[in-house]
Amino acid sequence: MKIQLALDRFRIDEAIALASSVEDYVDWIEVGTSLIKEFGMESVRAFRKAFPTKTILADMKTFDNAAYEMKLCFEAGANVATVMGAAPFATLEMCKRVADEYGGHIMVDLLNVPPEQYHQLARLTGVKWCYHVSKDEQEGQGKSATTLNIADCPMGIQTAVAGGITVESIPQFKRRGIDIVIVGSAITKADNPIEAARQFQSAMDNEKTMS
Amino acid sequence: MKIQLALDRFRIDEAIALASSVEDYVDWIEVGTSLIKEFGMESVRAFRKAFPTKTILADMKTFDNAAYEMKLCFEAGANVATVMGAAPFATLEMCKRVADEYGGHIMVDLLNVPPEQYHQLARLTGVKWCYHVSKDEQEGQGKSATTLNIADCPMGIQTAVAGGITVESIPQFKRRGIDIVIVGSAITKADNPIEAARQFQSAMDNEKTMS
Numbered sequence: 001m002k003i004q005l006a007l008d009r010f011r012i013d014e015a016i017a018l019a020s021s022v023e024d025y026v027d028w029i030e031v032g033t034s035l036i037k038e039f040g041m042e043s044v045r046a047f048r049k050a051f052p053t054k055t056i057l058a059d060m061k062t063f064d065n066a067a068y069e070m071k072l073c074f075e076a077g078a079n080v081a082t083v084m085g086a087a088p089f090a091t092l093e094m095c096k097r098v099a100d101e102y103g104g105h106i107m108v109d110l111l112n113v114p115p116e117q118y119h120q121l122a123r124l125t126g127v128k129w130c131y132h133v134s135k136d137e138q139e140g141q142g143k144s145a146t147t148l149n150i151a152d153c154p155m156g157i158q159t160a161v162a163g164g165i166t167v168e169s170i171p172q173f174k175r176r177g178i179d180i181v182i183v184g185s186a187i188t189k190a191d192n193p194i195e196a197a198r199q200f201q202s203a204m205d206n207e208k209t210m211s
Numbered sequence: 212m213k214i215q216l217a218l219d220r221f222r223i224d225e226a227i228a229l230a231s232s233v234e235d236y237v238d239w240i241e242v243g244t245s246l247i248k249e250f251g252m253e254s255v256r257a258f259r260k261a262f263p264t265k266t267i268l269a270d271m272k273t274f275d276n277a278a279y280e281m282k283l284c285f286e287a288g289a290n291v292a293t294v295m296g297a298a299p300f301a302t303l304e305m306c307k308r309v310a311d312e313y314g315g316h317i318m319v320d321l322l323n324v325p326p327e328q329y330h331q332l333a334r335l336t337g338v339k340w341c342y343h344v345s346k347d348e349q350e351g352q353g354k355s356a357t358t359l360n361i362a363d364c365p366m367g368i369q370t371a372v373a374g375g376i377t378v379e380s381i382p383q384f385k386r387r388g389i390d391i392v393i394v395g396s397a398i399t400k401a402d403n404p405i406e407a408a409r410q411f412q413s414a415m416d417n418e419k420t421m422s
Contacts, residue, residue: 065345087323091345
């Protein structure tokens with residue numbers, strides 16, 4: 001089980017400083033959609049420069065123009081990029097094709113995709129799936145990923161989960177076989193982000209020991 | 212009927228030079244998603260500065276984090292912003308709320324939203340709808356907006372159409388009551404973009420005379 005630190009609603013320098021402070025406790029670093037739309041690919045390049053050996057995910061949320069957008073972020077230094085599961089299937093396929101060319105990976109964001117459509121997405125193999133409760137659903141409706149109905153995932157698909165995740169929810173995601181836990185504000189908005197990140201790592205290690 | 216010039220896959224300076232050359236023939240200028248993801252809000256600010264009195268649409272394609280993303284683009288100078296119709300309804304509502312605060316407007320991008328779900332979107336009033344065939348569907352599957360099944364739209368909703376639009380398709384969109392025709396490569400990739408834009412304007416004027 002890996003932890004992905006999601007960085008959103010920061011300046012690039014603030015986000016890098018925060019990520020640096022907790023680098024030892026997180027596996028992947030996510031350059032959030034808000035950084036990408038506010039600062040463009042400069043955000044991804046800055047993270048690649050600051051963390052030369054870390055896995056960097058660019059939360060592109062691609063919905064169209066897949067080849068162009070994927071090239072942008074992989075050339076800027078991303079290892080993983082997101083595409084929306086709600087996008088046309090041609091877009092998902094093209095994202096995967098370009099990722100393969102760059103030796104990168106694709107995470108399909110299942111936000112607002114009804115579970116009855118998962119079987120269509122399962123036609124795209126070799127990608128990761130992200131079960132996701134959005135910020136707007138969290139803030140407007142009090143939802144979180146802990147209440148997500150995580151449907152069975154095809155064999156061989158790595159799974160991630162995102163949306164209002166707390167340390168307390170780690171054991172349940174571990175039991176449900178989730179591979180990547182995406183954590184944002186529970187670390188970035190904590191009074192002590194380093195201590196918060198350490199607690200996440202500790203919760204995951206405990207689970208590793210137990211499993 | 213208005214024409215919206217969509218600018219994608221350019222550097223900012225190239226896009227502004229192109230838009231300047233055809234400014235007299237187009238009504239709205241769209242800062243494309245690719246410019247936003249490549250260069251961030253600097254792209255929107257540069258267009259606002261270059262075209263102080265023109266209506267600027269920021270093709271944000273927002274899917275989450277609506278308040279933050281809408282503030283970004285309206286503060287950068289956009290008049291209109293897009294949100295994906297496939298996003299959670301809470302996101303669409305928040306986009307509208309922030310647009311209202313800024314005196315801006317929202318265009319809901321219907322890309323990959325099945326027509327049977329339009330009635331849910333119709334609960335959000337005072338927005339524009341964009342019937343949209345994506346670049347990836349055009350390039351991968353040969354589709355275009357001319358073959359779109361444009362379902363009846365609720366009263367009072369302004370409609371736009373995007374995706375592989377040519378001069379020849381203007382009369383049919385006029386007949387179908389479309390308010391905004393979004394044109395990208397038919398102008399930007401033309402051998403003579405000025406002549407192409409002039410032909411679009413002429414086609415729309417002819418239709419205006421006929422109607």
